[in-house]
Amino acid sequence: MKRTRHAKIVEIIEKHDVGTQEELAELLKESGFQVTQATVSRDIRELKLSKIPTGDGRQKYVVLRQDDSHLVDKYIRVLKDGLLSMDMAQNILVIKTVSGMASAVAVAVDAMKFKEIVGSIAGDDTIMMAVRTVEETKVVMEKIHKMIGN
Numbered sequence: 001m002k003r004t005r006h007a008k009i010v011e012i013i014e015k016h017d018v019g020t021q022e023e024l025a026e027l028l029k030e031s032g033f034q035v036t037q038a039t040v041s042r043d044i045r046e047l048k049l050s051k052i053p054t055g056d057g058r059q060k061y062v063v064l065r066q067d068d069s070h071l072v073d074k075y076i077r078v079l080k081d082g083l084l085s086m087d088m089a090q091n092i093l094v095i096k097t098v099s100g101m102a103s104a105v106a107v108a109v110d111a112m113k114f115k116e117i118v119g120s121i122a123g124d125d126t127i128m129m130a131v132r133t134v135e136e137t138k139v140v141m142e143k144i145h146k147m148i149g150n
Contacts, residue, residue, distance in 0.1 A: 002043075005033055009043055010063055015115065017060040019051070024061065052112055053147055062113045075108035080148045082108075088137045093117075095127040102127050109144070116140050 005028070012018060012027045025040045035043075044061070051059040052072050082101035087094050097105045106122035109129070116136035120129040131137040 005035070006043060006047055008033060009047060009049075013049070013061045013063065014113070017054050017058070017115075019054075019058050019060050054143060056143070056146065072111075075111045076147055078104050078108040079144065083144070083148065086141050086144065088134075088141065091131045091134050091137050093127075093129040093131055093137050093140055095129065097125050097127065099125045101125065112143075112147075114140055114143065 008028060008031055009024065012024065012031070016023075016027060018024045018027065021037055021040045021044065024044075025035050025037060028035050028040070047063065049061045049063060050072060052062050053076075054060050078101075082097045082105040084096045084098060086096075095102075095105060095109075102122040102125050106120045106127045106129075109117070109127075110120060116131050116133075116139060118130040118132060120127055129140075131140055
């Protein structure tokens with residue numbers, strides 16, 4: 001039962017921006033799991049979930065590899081240091097970076113696990129990210145701007 005619940009938690013947080021234990025408990029209940037706040041708290045600890053900024057002043061749970069949980073601040077610093085500009089062409093987000101920083105910035109954005117981003121390709125100073133829709137491309141741009149303080 002615990003394994004099934006843990007798998008459902010990972011699925012939920014990958015599909016939804018879940019920022020609180022209460023939200024997670026409610027979504028688990030909607031999925032047929034009867035849980036208490038204590039169970040959800042224990043599951044979060046056991047799964048080693050981390051919170052990252054969503055860009056709208058909130059935070060959300062994500063599954064970071066065990067060795068990556070301390071890197072969130074570093075990823076944001078890479079974004080701040082490497083990103084020069086962003087533009088969009090329909091649902092393609094084009095990010096210009098400092099020369100040689102495209103891969104690092106792409107890794108940083110990928111680590112944020114934005115559900116809107118389907119995938120990315122990085123060159124030397126340019127990243128192309130496929131985003132699900134035009135509207136979601138705008139949302140991703142806003143989230144990144146807010147993360148880096150622009």
